[in-house]
Amino acid sequence: MDANLFYRLESQMPIATLTNSIPSDRKIDQFVPPYGYLSSIDAFPSFDENVINYSTNQRSQKPSNLICKLVLIGDVAVGKSCLATRLCHNTFDRNYKATIGVDFEVEKFLILGVPMSLQIWDTAGQERFKCIAAAYYRGAHVIIAVFDMNDLDTLKSAERWINEALKTIATDNPLIYLVGSKRDLITDDKVYAKIDQTARITAKRVNAEFWSVSSLTGHQVQEFFKRIACVSYQMLVKQQLNSSNTSIEKLTAKTQLAVSLNSNNYITKQQSKENCCST
Numbered sequence: 085m086d087a088n089l090f091y092r093l094e095s096q097m098p099i100a101t102l103t104n105s106i107p108s109d110r111k112i113d114q115f116v117p118p119y120g121y122l123s124s125i126d127a128f129p130s131f132d133e134n135v136i137n138y139s140t141n142q143r144s145q146k147p148s149n150l151i152c153k154l155v156l157i158g159d160v161a162v163g164k165s166c167l168a169t170r171l172c173h174n175t176f177d178r179n180y181k182a183t184i185g186v187d188f189e190v191e192k193f194l195i196l197g198v199p200m201s202l203q204i205w206d207t208a209g210q211e212r213f214k215c216i217a218a219a220y221y222r223g224a225h226v227i228i229a230v231f232d233m234n235d236l237d238t239l240k241s242a243e244r245w246i247n248e249a250l251k252t253i254a255t256d257n258p259l260i261y262l263v264g265s266k267r268d269l270i271t272d273d274k275v276y277a278k279i280d281q282t283a284r285i286t287a288k289r290v291n292a293e294f295w296s297v298s299s300l301t302g303h304q305v306q307e308f309f310k311r312i313a314c315v316s317y318q319m320l321v322k323q324q325l326n327s328s329n330t331s332i333e334k335l336t337a338k339t340q341l342a343v344s345l346n347s348n349n350y351i352t353k354q355q356s357k358e359n360c361c362s363t
């Protein structure tokens with residue numbers, strides 16, 4: 085179904101029907117912490133008071149159509165599609181099937197009682213599809229750069245992928261996540277600690293939050309996307325509140341201007357009348 089039609093139909097649903105259709109493991113009432121406090125540039129420890137008030141108001145109204153666009157980027161075969169599949173279908177495929185251009189999934193969350201759709205754009209890592217995939221970066225709120233923890237060259241590439249995406253994304257301050265995949269393949273704790281440390285340094289350099297996951301075992305996958313859902317919900321709601329404040333401010337400024345213009349006009353007319361009468 086065409087994505088726009090889907091959202092139009094959904095926005096006409098009663099809120100109870102919509103919220104009941106969201107599974108309980110997609111309902112979030114507590115802010116999800118980062119993978120480790122040291123791995124995040126901003127810990128976002130809790131929901132902001134304004135965001136909680138907004139959510140309470142929203143629950144009593146028709147649901148607003150909050151949509152968070154997310155792009156998965158990174159080298160060939162680092163595990164982007166498996167990550168999306170683990171989240172959306174809770175399955176894992178050992179057979180590698182290259183993504184052709186881009187794939188699309190939607191996952192619904194209910195955050196503080198308000199529905200939000202996570203649009204997941206899974207892009208191809210193959211060089212020949214880069215142009216097609218990059219066309220889908222525009223307007224993304226979240227960038228997830230995936231690298232294979234067993235191949236540190238893909239970590240260097242992840243940094244390049246992020247910098248390239250930032251040039252075309254055209255969104256103010258998108259949230260950036262650096263994700264080490266295939267955690268299950270590293271059994272030596274010392275080896276893991278070294279990779280983890282290197283990844284955190286890279287993450288800091290690119291203003292990203294670092295996570296380490298395994299799509300094979302499902303390790304940290306659900307937590308990771310719940311974390312994204314919380315942080316992006318908070319960001320989108322704050323943006324909405326700021327823009328409505330700005331329009332109220334603009335409206336107030338316009339009204340004041342109109343009042344002052346009118347009163348000036350009135351004074352001028354009065355004065356001219358007075359002048360006229362006095363002659």
Ligand SMILES: Nc1nc2c(ncn2[C@@H]2O[C@H](COP(=O)(O)OP(=O)(O)OP(=O)(O)O)[C@@H](O)[C@H]2O)c(=O)[nH]1
Nearest residue numbers: 161162163164165166178180183209266298299300
């Ligand atoms: N052991 C293990 N293998 C994984 C994991 N995630 C992905 N793989 C394997 O890695 C290979 C590539 O995974 P994909 O998810 O298709 O990789 P991709 O990044 O989407 O690749 P492109 O579509 O070419 O960009 C597949 O054979 C997967 O089975 C994981 O967590 N653990």
